[in-house]
Every structure is written in C-alpha cells, then in structure tokens.
Amino acid sequence: MTREEITASAGHEFQTLLHVYNLCMQRTLSKYGLYPGQPQLLFAVRALGTPTQNELAEQLTISKASVGVSVRRLETTGFIKRVRDKKDTRCVRIMLTQKGQEYARWCEIDFEMFFTTLLEDFTAEERANVLDMLQRMNKSMRAFKERLES
Numbered sequence: 132m133t134r135e136e137i138t139a140s141a142g143h144e145f146q147t148l149l150h151v152y153n154l155c156m157q158r159t160l161s162k163y164g165l166y167p168g169q170p171q172l173l174f175a176v177r178a179l180g181t182p183t184q185n186e187l188a189e190q191l192t193i194s195k196a197s198v199g200v201s202v203r204r205l206e207t208t209g210f211i212k213r214v215r216d217k218k219d220t221r222c223v224r225i226m227l228t229q230k231g232q233e234y235a236r237w238c239e240i241d242f243e244m245f246f247t248t249l250l251e252d253f254t255a256e257e258r259a260n261v262l263d264m265l266q267r268m269n270k271s272m273r274a275f276k277e278r279l280e281s
Contacts, residue, residue, distance in 0.1 A: 152245070159241050163234050164208055170238040172201050173227065176211060177235050181224040210234060 132140070156167055175190045176182060184202060188195045202225060205211045210231035216222035227235065250258050 152249075155245065159245075160238070163237065165210075165234070165238070166204070169201055169205060169210075170235065170242070172198070172205065173210060173231055173235040173238065176225055176227050177232070181214065181226045183222060183224055187225065205231070 153167065160167060160170065171191060172187065175187055179186060179190060182190070184195060184198050187202075188198045191198065202211065202213075206213065209228055211225055212228055213223050213225055216224050250261060253261065
C-alpha cells in the first residue's frame with residue numbers, strides 16, 4: 132500500500148471508529164439522562180471537590196459559557212448543585228449531589244468497559260503501546276490546533 136492509500140484507509144477507519152464510539156456512548160449515557168461531555172464535567176467536579184464555574188472551564192479547557200450550559204442542565208436534572216462559598220459569599224461553588232456521585236461512578240464503570248472493549252482484540256504488547264501512540268497523536272493534534280489558532 133502506498134502512503135496515500137494508508138492515510139486514506141486510516142482516516143476512514145478512524146472516522147468509522149469515532150462514529151460507532153459516539154453512537155455507543157450516546158446509547159449508554161441516555162440510560163442516565165446524560166449527554167456526551169457531561170460525564171467529564173461530573174468527573175471534574177468530583178476531582179476538584181467544589182470548584183467554581185471558572186475552575187471547571189479551566190480544568191476541562193472549554194469555554195465558561197459551555198460550562199454554564201452544562202451546569203444548568205446538570206443542576207436541573209439533580210446531578211449537581213450550586214452552593215455559596217462559606218468564606219466568600221460572592222463566590223458560587225459547584226458540588227455533586229448524591230445522585231451525581233452515584234452516576235459519576237456508573238459512568239466511570241461504563242467508560243472502563245468501553246476502553247476494555249476497544250482493546251479486546253489486541254495482544255498484551257499492542258495494548259501496552261496504545262497509550263504511547265494515543266499520547267503522541269494528542270501531542271501532534273495539540274500542535275496542529277495551535278498552528279491553526281495562530
């Protein structure tokens with residue numbers, strides 16, 4: 132196969148993988164009443180404790196407006212709640228409700244199952260190399276994104 136054929140085939144396989152992954156993710160998350168991206172927000176709140184909306188935006192590297200939309204939706208559905216900071220009453224913090232904590236754990240289990248499934252046809256050696264390859268792909272894409280933004 133030529134380099135061009137490999138690139139075209141790899142591109143097609145990657146697009147197909149993303150499409151099927153997203154379909155599976157949507158079906159899985161719909162049983163919780165969540166949308167793609169929302170579990171990451173739940174995970175970030177859990178990891179940060181009681182972050183502000185700005186801290187979440189920074190952690191997730193998304194806009195404050197996007198975080199605001201997700202926070203409102205997750206608050207409406209009972210996954211998170213906003214609380215005033217006891218030391219600075221001007222500051223509003225975000226925390227997981229009991230429901231949010233439970234669903235974050237279930238999502239984490241489902242995500243582990245997704246990645247286990249993705250790698251089930253790989254040998255042990257290939258699985259060991261996947262993380263390195265993904266990190267290198269991410270590094271390349273971040274550099275490409277920076278070039279596009281400048």
